[in-house]
Amino acid sequence: xxxxxxxQQPAPLSIIRRLLARHPVAAFLVMAYTxxxxxxLTPIRAQLDILPPELPLWGSLGTIxxxxxxxxxxxxxxxxxxxxxxxxxxxLRWRIGARWYLLTLLGLPTGxxxxxxxxxxxxxxxALVDKWPLLFTVVAPELLVRIVLFxxxxxxxxxxxxxxxxxxxxxxxxxxxIVEVPFALWHLPDVMIETGSGLAQLxxxxxxxxxxxxxxxxxxxxxxxxxxxxxxxxxxxxxxxASFNTTTGAFGRTFIPGWSDGSVLLIASGVVAVAAVLMVxxxxxxxxxxxxxxxxxxxATPTKD
Numbered sequence: 663x664x665x666x667x668x669x670q671q672p673a674p675l676s677i678i679r680r681l682l683a684r685h686p687v688a689a690f691l692v693m694a695y696t697x698x699x700x701x702x703l704t705p706i707r708a709q710l711d712i713l714p715p716e717l718p719l720w721g722s723l724g725t726i727x728x729x730x731x732x733x734x735x736x737x738x739x740x741x742x743x744x745x746x747x748x749x750x751x752x753x754l755r756w757r758i759g760a761r762w763y764l765l766t767l768l769g770l771p772t773g774x775x776x777x778x779x780x781x782x783x784x785x786x787x788x789a790l791v792d793k794w795p796l797l798f799t800v801v802a803p804e805l806l807v808r809i810v811l812f813x814x815x816x817x818x819x820x821x822x823x824x825x826x827x828x829x830x831x832x833x834x835x836x837x838x839x840i841v842e843v844p845f846a847l848w849h850l851p852d853v854m855i856e857t858g859s860g861l862a863q864l865x866x867x868x869x870x871x872x873x874x875x876x877x878x879x880x881x882x883x884x885x886x887x888x889x890x891x892x893x894x895x896x897x898x899x900x901x902x903x904a905s906f907n908t909t910t911g912a913f914g915r916t917f918i919p920g921w922s923d924g925s926v927l928l929i930a931s932g933v934v935a936v937a938a939v940l941m942v943x944x945x946x947x948x949x950x951x952x953x954x955x956x957x958x959x960x961x962a963t964p965t966k967d
Contacts, residue, residue, distance in 0.1 A: 682739035687824065690736050691844055694819060698728030702851040716911055717804070721852070722811040729819035729848075737823065752822055753814070755895040762892050766902045767805075771909045773933040774918065774926065781929070782919045789917040796916050804912040805904055813907065814900035820845055821885055822896040829886065834949040835942065838882040845882070846875035877931040881906065883938035883949065890950040906930060 682689045700706065701724030710720040737745040778786045790797075820841060828837035850871055853859070859867040885899045892898045914926030941949060 679739040682736050686736045686740055686827070689739075690732050690819065690823060693732035693735070694728050694844075694848060696728075697732070698724040698848060699851055700724070701728065702855065707855075717807055717811070719811075722815075725812055726815045730815035733819040733823035749818070749822055749896075752826075752894050753818055753896045755893055756897055758892040758895050758898060762888075762898060763901070766888065766898055767905050769937075770902075770905050770930060770933060771913050773937075774909055774914070774929050777929045777933060778918045778926070781925075785919050786917055793916065800916055801908060801912045805908040808904035808907050809900055813903040814897065817885070817896050817900040817903055821889055821899050825882065825886060826889065826894065829951060830953070833947075834886050834890065834951045835883070835947050838879060838886055842875055842879045842882050846871055846878055849874065849878075877935070880931070880935040880938040883941060884934055886951075887938075887941045887945070887949040890952070906934065 701710075701720045707718070707720045710718070710723065734746060734749060737749050741748070775786050775790065824844075825837050825841045828840050831837075832840065850867065853871050853874065854863075854867045857863070857867060857870065881903075885902060888902055889895070889899050910927045910930050914921045914930075918926045918929075920926070
């Protein structure tokens with residue numbers, strides 16, 4: 663009797679896998695918040711404080727193990743090896759045409775320079791002419807670090823898993839709005855750390871997060887459009903994310919006046935917002951989405967989420 667009972671009892675791993683497969687979005691968010699937030703705890707941050715403040719190692723590890731890894735775990739539970747291979751292929755998809763690389767990497771900094779030149783005169787252009795070698799010695803290294811250690815891992819979870827899945831169910835625009843809510847909340851610890859806010863200042867931090875969420879929503883729209891136009895390349899949307907962060911970081915700090923007062927962030931956010939509105943209008947809200955080109959494992963397993 664004991665032998666037969668033992669064989670009939672489901673293995674713990676099977677129970678966990680079924681739970682992940684039945685509630686994929688909820689499972690992803692629980693893991694993302696739990697693991698990522700754990701890396702923001704003061705003792706852990708102190709031990710991992712070995713990179714520049716704007717590129718914290720604890721933030722990188724929190725993103726890799728708190729966003730990218732949960733996405734693969736949930737996909738594995740839902741679709742097995744086929745799903746993991748599909749997500750991995752989308753993460754490494756690079757054969758998509760040189761024009762998309764140029765647009766992804768140079769579009770935003772070019773737009774920022776043009777807008778900044780209108781505001782500050784020729785100072786940004788003069789700085790580019792005089793200090794152009796810094797593009798390769800300062801800007802390019804930060805871009806590389808961001809894409810390898812931060813933004814690709816971030817977009818594996820938020821675009822490759824969450825946004826792509828919700829787009830297939832609800833359409834591209836609604837997917838952007840739905841994902842932005844948990845995506846913004848995921849940044850709450852960063853906002854509190856950067857502003858030095860404690861629990862007593864939580865309402866203020868949430869207010870700042872709300873403002874940030876509006877800017878992020880435009881970014882999610884641009885990312886969705888890029889994803890749909892680049893054969894579902896998570897790599898390219900990760901490059902765009904890294905380009906935005908580098909433009910408002912090393913690039914703006916080096917070439918754009920007023921970087922320290924947040925002018926570059928406002929300009930870059932404005933450029934992204936204008937681009938997002940144009941994409942919505944020109945594509946009539948479809949953001950180049952073609953339902954017949956969804957991922958091959960998109961709906962292989964019925965789930966509740």
